[in-house]
Amino acid sequence: MRTIALEPDMAKVRVLADEFIRSVPPQQALGVAAALNFANPFYLPTMDDASASRLRIDLDQFCELVMRARLTASRARQPNILVACAPKSASTFIAGALSTALGIPQVSLATPTLSAYSGSVLGANLREQETDDMALLRNGLSGAGYVAQHHIRCTPFLARQIALYGIKPIVTVRNIFDTLVSLDDMLREWRQVEVPGNPVFFDDGMPAIFTGLDDEARFEMLTDATCVWYVKFLLTWQKCEAAGMIKPLWVSYEDDFVADKARLGARIAEFVGLEEADAERIAMCFADTSKGTSLRLNKGVAGRGDKIPAKTRERIVAICRRYAGEGDLRPLLGKELVA
Known part of the structure; x- marks a missing residue:
């Protein structure tokens, strides 16, 4: 298999x-x-x-099977956790630690594959990580529960899926300047060897020239590629929560993951609400950084965004300012928030 x-x-x-x-x-x-x-x-x-x-099978048989699968999955008594994450917010590390602490598998809700890694191998990395109904059903019927980690914006449709299948959403956020520096590190690391045809384009969407650019040009390119998405990610989760559609647990990279892993473990244990969710064990798994590299934990510190050139910082703030009336942008901009 x-x-x-x-x-x-x-x-x-x-x-x-x-x-x-x-x-x-x-x-x-x-x-x-x-x-x-x-x-x-x-x-x-x-x-x-x-x-x-x-x-x-005909359409009538298909409709019945899907209804029965949805009915069964919606009533399953198993822990279903979605780590909905801004990129580079320690989400891979958090999801892996939760999987270990709770003894449940990591899965993909974006592809109907045997594992999250299988979806990557089969070429899904550049897709929007929207939930796939078949993936929700197959994992909702497993009896084991799951931890899924996705860069996914919230919508009323997703909120209805979360409610239907009893999914606990944990939303991880990080300062956008620190995020871009960490993202730049990751992209340059896995692009160290240039391969003809730029096959990693289907992993990150970056052109082959990316690693040869100077700092300012790379950060400008990353801003073009990601800034508006990051803003919409934050605002969609805030808006769906404000509308009463979801009740997520918010996790700040700076204030929670870096500052106090023990307190974060206790918050997650209370949020998940399972006997298996032992706060001390979760905190212990968070503290264990021995597998940090494989779980994409880069430096594990805050404040690295200071290296972004002033011109690019100003542009990022200007882009975010367009959305200032739509929600609280402090998790992205911090001290540089301009109302």
């Missing part, structure tokens, strides 16, 4: 999966084929038209 879930070469997947199906007793073949399709959503077993016709 894991092998084909992490294999982007579909020709290889078909060979491996089809061979495996042929190796099992005929009465088990359909169940095995379904499991393999569950592992890789792009795999379908090789068969003739007559065999495929015998397995077809």
